[in-house]
């Protein structure tokens with residue numbers, strides 16, 4: 001598997017990333033926060049020195065919990081990183097700016113979805129900023145680097161997107177949790193959806209890196225198991241969007257259907273190119289829901305009618321989801337997508353842990369136990385953690401109508417990733 005690719009240097013964002021305006025609550029400023037933190041530290045240190053007393057756990061807890069956000073804020077996955085950050089901060093704001101009674105201090109690094117820079121970027125947060133918890137990331141190749149460092153340092157890591165199967169599979173660990181999905185998870189049910197429609201021969205097309213390979217593997221497993229005949233794989237390097245030659249090849253193969261994994265800016269371009277090549281009329285297009293989530297403002301007509309499977313949908317019509325969508329749209333002036341939900345749920349999971357230890361993040365055992373048994377009251381529908389620390393969740397079939405991925409039905413109820421190789 002190709003998790004690693006050459007890349008340019010990831011850039012670090014020391015001041016708060018310029019996310020859309022949040023009229024509901026003030027944005028934190030690292031500069032100010034750092035200053036506050038230093039002043040508080042000075043005061044505590046002076047007092048301790050004066051009294052010749054050790055700093056008590058209570059005063060340690062009066063300090064802010066240090067949260068390292070490592071996400072892509074530039075490149076093809078930039079929007080995804082921003083939506084995750086927005087969702088996380090919305091949940092924190094709804095709790096008065098505190099989780100488990102602790103205020104948060106954010107340290108932010110733009111990982112640019114560049115696997116080659118993952119170790120250096122992760123170490124900025126772990127070694128230099130000494131964060132209490134790492135939140136990241138989006139790209140499975142970058143995630144591989146983060147997982148390795150989090151394991152080596154026993155840093156608490158919550159994955160708010162990247163599906164890297166091994167993170168909650170062969171590399172699973174007590175200190176690593178995921179609030180999103182495994183790459184296998186949303187693609188596997190699409191296999192049965194297509195097989196049940198009598199589709200026999202499929203061409204898959206995806207970016208050639210961990211996420212694309214694992215999504216296609218999950219789809220293929222579900223498809224063959226449900227009676228499909230063949231899946232022929234076509235690949236394009238990440239994050240290339242020059243699809244023309246591949247579209248010509250698909251036209252000449254003439255499969256019954258096409259299944260793809262693309263996301264973010266690349267997904268928007270693919271939808272338009274597939275349509276412009278005239279293939280929509282002759283060869284139906286399907287994918288995991290990343291194809292159409294967060295891109296519908298940019299795609300409009302060419303996306304209409306596309307069917308995908310994912311753990312979130314528009315029009316779920318639950319009270320929880322309606323409240324979340326109203327709050328998110330008010331705070332950020334546009335509608336949430338799956339990435340916003342995942343960021344939101346990341347803060348809910350951390351909140352469950354910190355509540356249980358009243359903000360004392362050093363009580364690692366109790367914190368992890370609380371996170372393991374948390375039932376997350378998510379906008380996507382309530383979900384629980386598998387033994388391997390991955391959500392057990394419903395996967396929805398959705399269809400693009402206007403600018404929404406409309407709920408069609410539940411493609412697979414309470415689906416757990418097989419967690420192959422996990423020994424937790």
Ligand code: PHB
Pocket residue numbers: 077138139140141161162163164183211262263264290
């Ligand atoms: C991944 O690399 O795991 C990944 C990236 C973007 C998505 C989904 C998965 O939308």
